[in-house]
Amino acid sequence: MKSLRNDYYNPFFSHIYVEKAVRNHPRTKRILQNFPRAAVILIDHYKDVFCRKGQNFILQQCSQNLILAAKQGTLIYPGAPVCQDFGNENFYYTSCVMNCVYDCEYCYLKGMYPSGNMVVFVNLEDIFREVKKLLEERAVYLCISYDTDLLAMEPITGYVKEWNAFAQTQTDPAKTLKIEIRTKSADCLFWQRHLPAAGIIYAITLSPQAVIDACEHKTPSLARRLASAREALQRGFSVRLCFDPMIYCRDWKQQYGEMLRQVFAEINMDRITDVSVGTFRVSQDYLKKMRKTRPGSAVVQFPYQNDNGVYHYSKELTEQMEGFLVELLKKKVPEEKIFLWQ
Amino acid sequence: MIYIVTAMYAEAHPFITRFQLKKDLSHTHFQVFLDGEGSLCLIISGTGSLPAAAAVSSICTEYKAGSSESADFLLNVGVCGQIGKESVQDRKKACQTGTLFLCNKISELSTGKTFYPDLLYRHSFVEAQIVTGPRPYTQIPSAKNNLGEEADFYLYDMEAAAVYQAGSYYLGPHQMSFLKIVSDNGNCQDVTPRQIQELVGQNMESISQYITGLKAILREESQSDILQSRPAQAAYEKLCLALHCSSTMAGALRQHLRYCALSGVDYGSVVEEMYREGKLPCKDKREGKQCFEELKKRLL
Ligand code: SF4
Numbered sequence: 001m002k003s004l005r006n007d008y009y010n011p012f013f014s015h016i017y018v019e020k021a022v023r024n025h026p027r028t029k030r031i032l033q034n035f036p037r038a039a040v041i042l043i044d045h046y047k048d049v050f051c052r053k054g055q056n057f058i059l060q061q062c063s064q065n066l067i068l069a070a071k072q073g074t075l076i077y078p079g080a081p082v083c084q085d086f087g088n089e090n091f092y093y094t095s096c097v098m099n100c101v102y103d104c105e106y107c108y109l110k111g112m113y114p115s116g117n118m119v120v121f122v123n124l125e126d127i128f129r130e131v132k133k134l135l136e137e138r139a140v141y142l143c144i145s146y147d148t149d150l151l152a153m154e155p156i157t158g159y160v161k162e163w164n165a166f167a168q169t170q171t172d173p174a175k176t177l178k179i180e181i182r183t184k185s186a187d188c189l190f191w192q193r194h195l196p197a198a199g200i201i202y203a204i205t206l207s208p209q210a211v212i213d214a215c216e217h218k219t220p221s222l223a224r225r226l227a228s229a230r231e232a233l234q235r236g237f238s239v240r241l242c243f244d245p246m247i248y249c250r251d252w253k254q255q256y257g258e259m260l261r262q263v264f265a266e267i268n269m270d271r272i273t274d275v276s277v278g279t280f281r282v283s284q285d286y287l288k289k290m291r292k293t294r295p296g297s298a299v300v301q302f303p304y305q306n307d308n309g310v311y312h313y314s315k316e317l318t319e320q321m322e323g324f325l326v327e328l329l330k331k332k333v334p335e336e337k338i339f340l341w342q
Numbered sequence: 343m344i345y346i347v348t349a350m351y352a353e354a355h356p357f358i359t360r361f362q363l364k365k366d367l368s369h370t371h372f373q374v375f376l377d378g379e380g381s382l383c384l385i386i387s388g389t390g391s392l393p394a395a396a397a398v399s400s401i402c403t404e405y406k407a408g409s410s411e412s413a414d415f416l417l418n419v420g421v422c423g424q425i426g427k428e429s430v431q432d433r434k435k436a437c438q439t440g441t442l443f444l445c446n447k448i449s450e451l452s453t454g455k456t457f458y459p460d461l462l463y464r465h466s467f468v469e470a471q472i473v474t475g476p477r478p479y480t481q482i483p484s485a486k487n488n489l490g491e492e493a494d495f496y497l498y499d500m501e502a503a504a505v506y507q508a509g510s511y512y513l514g515p516h517q518m519s520f521l522k523i524v525s526d527n528g529n530c531q532d533v534t535p536r537q538i539q540e541l542v543g544q545n546m547e548s549i550s551q552y553i554t555g556l557k558a559i560l561r562e563e564s565q566s567d568i569l570q571s572r573p574a575q576a577a578y579e580k581l582c583l584a585l586h587c588s589s590t591m592a593g594a595l596r597q598h599l600r601y602c603a604l605s606g607v608d609y610g611s612v613v614e615e616m617y618r619e620g621k622l623p624c625k626d627k628r629e630g631k632q633c634f635e636e637l638k639k640r641l642l
Contacts, residue, residue: 008558008559009462009463009464010463041458044456048458054513055460055514055516059460060516248642295568296604298601298604298605301600301601301604303642
């Protein structure tokens, strides 16, 4: 039966909410140029739209709208314990964009944010200033694509390009800036149009095609992600391969084994910066909300175990899944380049 | 259920005839009309914020609006003024009598609060901002030029903000729409009930289409727990008894069965097999716990 959904929903970014204070900001103007037919609605504060009570994240994602705002208050946060620091001290993250154009069923953003709409903060200059301040004191490892997929938004925001340019200006060898940009996008054009900047690592998340089909909606296929990763490596960009989150399915061994065969066939593993491996885990508060909003999602409804407020697969299953992948990876990647999340 | 809220009978009349709504005589405080299928409910609130909020609250409470995710929708339909900015001299644009607007922003004059109903669904209407005031526009001289500063014009009514706020106690912003038809440019005292009825009637075709679309999408969007079907519920309850489940264990069992149902694992066969092997039913709680551990292993 044909679904009514696509016929009934307004197209993506049909409405753009703009904070009055940033309506004349150059980035606002530049972003709006991409959507000449969008209805622009002026607002006082992004929270007036983003934080309304009773929103339905899932439905809003079917007709996602954009909010352009200025980020105020804390701009840089210390890294969360459930996130990998890859052995880096001074681990921070920042959110210049909130929410994502992709729709992974297991994404914690669905439990964290009250809205499925996207917020783009246009005052990048303030975030850059804050990073510079931190760099005066210490080296910084900064993740800039945790609460979104920044590279997937590149055609609209151009933010990765701006971070790239910013990183190039940070040349003091004593106070290094390392930036991680996590992505599932497969935008080869980006690699073709830009030059690599020292210190920026593109962390490309890979999943078996069966997992992509089942729960990573709107994301590029495994083949396209691999082609993109290969192109990035060939052009000298620093690439981390992320097998995180690993998602359980009955034939997970076969699926993840087959995926790695494809990875090894496509990617020169000697060139990658490192790899990360981690099974799915999520905070209990987020999962509670995710289960309510997505009653029909197997990955969300899996009977996870709860330890100290974090839901995860059983210890046995976690060890089996991660161990299996790590053993296979070890054949091609030196052990010190393989990072397990715990 | 789609709840339609109008302020006046003249605004409701075209709906009553179009959808053959019948008056529900059990209501004494407000006039309420229902269709035969239980999918439409219209309430006439009276003019102004307080009556509008009371009416919304009354029907939403009575019919338990919002208790099932996405299956309900609140539609506020009525006439409004169209206020042009002083600088906009284009008279034609300044008052488009009979034009139907979908409101994308609702400001409340008395509190300065602003509300944003979601605009998820495709529609054929023009969108505009509406300002809700406590009195007819002409009686609020200070309103002139202070509102809708970003638009060439804005709409003015006396209910929308109240309907939104009262509706929010029951429904989310994705479950409310505000359709307003221009009847005047602020001089509402010149508009007769007959004219109002005609203006709404002229727009009934497109409003009906919108309602039909809403009905279809609400049907599609209503989500239910996969274990809610009678046989699935009965099987779950039987297994709970057979395992001597405590309430925590019952919750865990339910989660396992839900996952299996969603991921295509035939848990029924696994359970049957355990019955055949004599492992079920268990004789006490202790045995039940062990058996549940084994069941979990077999399922995943
Ligand atoms: S790509 Fe990442 S941020 Fe985007 S939905 Fe998927 S998990 Fe979430």
